[in-house]
Amino acid sequence: MPAQIYHPFESNNFSNTTCFLSGQKLTSSEEKIQVFPQWLMSRYKLEDQPFKLLDESMATYKDLKIPCAAEVNEKWLEPLEAEMAAAFEIGYDALKNIDELKLFQWAGKLLYGIIFNEIQSGIKLQHSQGEEFNISQSIIHKFSHLHLMLQSINLPLQFDDFRPYSVFLFKVDNNEKEFGYRDEINTMTFALRIRDFGLVICLQDNGANKSYHKEVLNKIGSQTLHPIQFEEFSGRVFYSAYLFNRLPEYNILPVDDTIYLEAMPLRGMSTKPLFDTWNNKIYGQVLESFWKNWGFLLLEIIKNPENPMSFLFDANGEFVNENTIDLPH
Template identity: 75%
Template sequence: MPQQLYNPFSNFNFSNRNCFLTGEALSTSEEKIQVFPQWLMSTYGLEDKPFKLLDESMATYKDLKLPCSAAVNEQYLEPLEREIAAAFEQGYEGVSRLDDIKLFQWAGKLLYGIIFNEIQAGIRQQHAQGEEFSMSQAIIHKFTHLHLMLQSINLSLEFDEFKPFSLVLFRVNNADDVFGYRDEINTLTFSLRIKDFGIIICLQDNGTNANYHKEKLDKIIGQPLHPIQFEELNAKFFYSAYLFNRLPEYNILPVNDTIYLEAMPLRGMSSKPLFDHWVTKTYGQVLENFWKNWGFLLFEIIKNPEEPMSFLFDADGNFIPADTIQLPV
């Protein structure tokens, strides 16, 4: 008999009395895990650093927690954390040997943990104002599918001849103490730049963003990147994830003890392109934000609207080697 999937969005169950992953009742509301794993917070001294929620309230990294059954944590989540931590400790070489499904599960659990905390904060805020909490159906659709796919951690759930994500990993010449984390929960996009690597994951696009940038990725794959180059690539992915205009659909197919997920064609009944039109000025605004550390302003970035500033490619479209980049002090 197939195992039972859990959908917290069916009745909006975001209390601390049920395990976030399985829905099972917990013995105490103190049965929780950290959203940002302890090993990561300890390595980068994150525990007491501020983390801004969407309602503008401030938390710290260690404040962000998920209700989780001790048994589920011990059997499924801790082994995943140990595997990821060991790979991250080895830097790019260790991470490049990881199964990308494991990276997806780990990043997805972290991002879902932030979503869970955001929803709890939203519910509290709305109830304090005497209003019912509501979310757009499109956002619920995305979050539901992310949670469904996270159950590949604890259930026999297989992705049937597809991967639900785009994932790119690069060697990056980072400073030793850098912790570069970004997310965008509306588009389910995740980025982390630490040690000697950077990773970008679009968690719910069936590989479409990586395909959208394929021509550029083909030119830089295997090349070490300067941090400003990685952040430029980051901006491209975060912006294209915003332009991606489909809500992927999946068939759930239980077969014996395994649940198979089958991706429906993204084009569906629509003839319009999968991505909305790329607007240089908007991309420039995204890039300005990603390049904040280097102080480049929008008017510099899009001085030539046809060819925005780039540290990845020269005027002829060729990759610029990282060791040739000279930046103003």
């Protein structure tokens, strides 16, 4: 019998009695896993740190859990988690040798876990106000495709000649104790800066952001970044993910025991570019947020509106060596 894809968004099934990944019924509502893995929380003492949800309610990192069948966790998720934990412990040199698909699966599972908690919180809030749970079709489109692709963890699901993501990995001269995490659920973008690396992933762009930033990536090459340089690059990617104006579409093609996922061309029937026009003032606002640790204000960042402040590149567009940057790490 061919593998069966689980579609939680078709039935709005976000209860604690159904496995988030496989859709199978759970024997107990206690069958759950942590959204942020225990090894990561322990290393950075995150368990009791506050985590703000979209409805402004506060949780802690350890509060964020998702229902998961014990056998799914044991067979599929724990091996992935163990491999990632071992690579993170070594750092950049190990991560650069990990299959990008596994980085996508790991980050995607984490982000989907947050989404799952946000949806549960939204359902409770709207029901308490006597309303039906309502969510925009474009958001459902993105969330359901992310969930579909996560099933490459536990099903024979293969991406047919495309990658649904853009992965950016850099060596970064970080403070050993710092935990830098950021996500943007609407654009499906994830960033993590810890140990000696920085990782940014666009989870639903079919590689478009990787192409968009090709020139910048070529200039950076394999050079080590100062944390402010990594945050600048992250800001560029988070902003371009916001400018990305397509909702990727896919065909599901079961062949024998394998499910192939085929990407439809991003250009489709539209003649308009894949990305809306870059606006330096809005980009400056993004940078102000990403550079919060260093206290730079918008007025400083866009003092020259045509050429916003940059720590990645000098006035001639050449890469700036991180050793020449005189800022605290």
